[in-house]
Amino acid sequence: MQIGALDQVLTGEHEALRWDRHHTLAAALGLDGVELGVGVNYAQTQLWSAAGRRALLAQSQAQGVATASLCLHGYWQLSLASDDEGIRAQGVCLGQEACGIAAELGASHLLVPLTCPPGVADALARERWVAGMRQCAPAAEESGVVLCLENVGRAFANAHEDVAAIIDAVGSSAVQAYYDPGNAVHYGTDPLAGVTVLGQRIAQVHVKEMGGTLLGEGQVPWPAILAALRAGGYDGWLVFETEPTADPAAAAARNLATLRGWLVAIV
Numbered sequence: 260m261q262i263g264a265l266d267q268v269l270t271g272e273h274e275a276l277r278w279d280r281h282h283t284l285a286a287a288l289g290l291d292g293v294e295l296g297v298g299v300n301y302a303q304t305q306l307w308s309a310a311g312r313r314a315l316l317a318q319s320q321a322q323g324v325a326t327a328s329l330c331l332h333g334y335w336q337l338s339l340a341s342d343d344e345g346i347r348a349q350g351v352c353l354g355q356e357a358c359g360i361a362a363e364l365g366a367s368h369l370l371v372p373l374t375c376p377p378g379v380a381d382a383l384a385r386e387r388w389v390a391g392m393r394q395c396a397p398a399a400e401e402s403g404v405v406l407c408l409e410n411v412g413r414a415f416a417n418a419h420e421d422v423a424a425i426i427d428a429v430g431s432s433a434v435q436a437y438y439d440p441g442n443a444v445h446y447g448t449d450p451l452a453g454v455t456v457l458g459q460r461i462a463q464v465h466v467k468e469m470g471g472t473l474l475g476e477g478q479v480p481w482p483a484i485l486a487a488l489r490a491g492g493y494d495g496w497l498v499f500e501t502e503p504t505a506d507p508a509a510a511a512a513r514n515l516a517t518l519r520g521w522l523v524a525i526v
Contacts, residue, residue, distance in 0.1 A: 260489075262518060263292030263327040264499040265465075268511055271503040274298035274332055277305045278315060282322040288511050292327030294370070294498050299336040301353060306360050316364055327496050328368040328407075328463060329361050339391030340375040340384035340415070347391060354395035354406060362402040368463045368496070369399075370437045372409045373416040373425070381415035388416075389428045399433035407437030407462045410453070412446040419448060419456035426460050435462035440484050441500070444469040450479060454487040461493055466518060467500040473510065474501065474517040481518075486525045 267273045269284045274296055285293045297306060305311030306329070319326050337350035354371065361369050371392075375384040392406065399406045408422060416422050426434055438461045440450035454461070471477030497518065504510040 260494055260497050260522065261291040261325075261327070262497050262499070262515065263294055263325070264288075264290055264501075264511060265294045265330060266296050268499045268501055268503055269293070269507055271507050274300075276300070276303060277311070279318070282315075282318045282324040282326075284508070285324045286322040288508065288515060290324065290511075290515065292325035292496065292498075294328045294330050295326060295366075296330040296332050297357065299333040301331075301333050301357075306364075307356075312360065312363055319365065326361075326364040326366040327498060328366050328370060329357055329364075330370040331357060331372070334372050334374050338374040338376055340379050340387045342376070342379060347387065351391050351394045354391070355398040358395070358398040358402040358404050358406070361404045366404070368405050368407050368437070370409055370463070370465075371406050372411040373413065373422065374411060375413040375415050379415075384413070384415035385421065385425055385428075388425055392425070392429045392434050393431070396429060396431035396433050400431060404433065405462045406434045408434065409437040409439055409465070410442050410446075410448075411439075412442055417446055417448065419443070419453040423457055423460060436460040437463045437465065439465040439467070439500070440481070441465065441467040441469045441479050444477075444479050451483055451487060454484060454491060458491060461488070461491075461495075463496050463498065464488065464493070465500045466497050466514075467502075472502045472504060474514045482521050482524065485521055489525055 339350045436457045443450040468477035
């Protein structure tokens with residue numbers, strides 16, 4: 260498995276507009292990759308500029324650190340479950356455009372949080388997300404990337420079975436799961452069961468703690484989860500979404516050492 264980090268883990272800065280130093284910071288820590296977080300102002304970011312993408316790709320290649328994935332934070336404002344048809348259309352546009360951009364950077368996965376505004380019925384939210392992802396899936400298929408739906412805790416997709424059902428209803432190999440065991444713990448679902456229920460749908464994994472700041476200090480049974488992932492054949496990215504703390508580099512280094520220790524123990 261390869262190990263990466265969400266951009267804010269490295270700097271403490273949420274939803275950056277540029278990523279001029281993130282690959283360098285990741286290289287210094289010994290990480291394999293970086294996940295770039297894209298907010299609702301995505302069109303203003305370095306990613307939506309051809310020159311900006313060239314600079315990012317050059318930085319990635321120079322440092323030997325991959326752009327592992329894009330995290331589409333913009334779906335918190337542009338939810339595909341929104342009652343506003345215009346917002347849903349913007350969300351589809353974000354997904355479609357991001358697929359080509361990710362491919363250009365060599366990023367094979369895009370994190371798509373399953374968001375839902377208050378007041379939208381669960382069944383309707385699931386229906387709208389299936390419809391929206393069906394519109395985005397052809398762009399992902401053409402670009403050779405995977406749209407990974409993450410369990411972010413809203414009731415319509417809180418259960419592992421709900422996430423699996425949405426993926427299956429979309430019916431595209433380019434729409435899979437981004438599994439976050441920390442979220443599962445936070446919202447009261449069994450994180451180990453999620454590995455079994457989502458199974459081969461798991462295309463990428465977020466690593467963080469709940470009830471503690473550094474890995475191993477909280478409630479997430481990471482050694483058992485990692486063993487279950489490996490037993491199920493998972494060999495993809497493990498991406499830190501851990502707390503940056505007041506010293507992001509020190510926290511990331513500590514978490515990386517802990518995670519590597521767990522992985523060695525289950526070989």
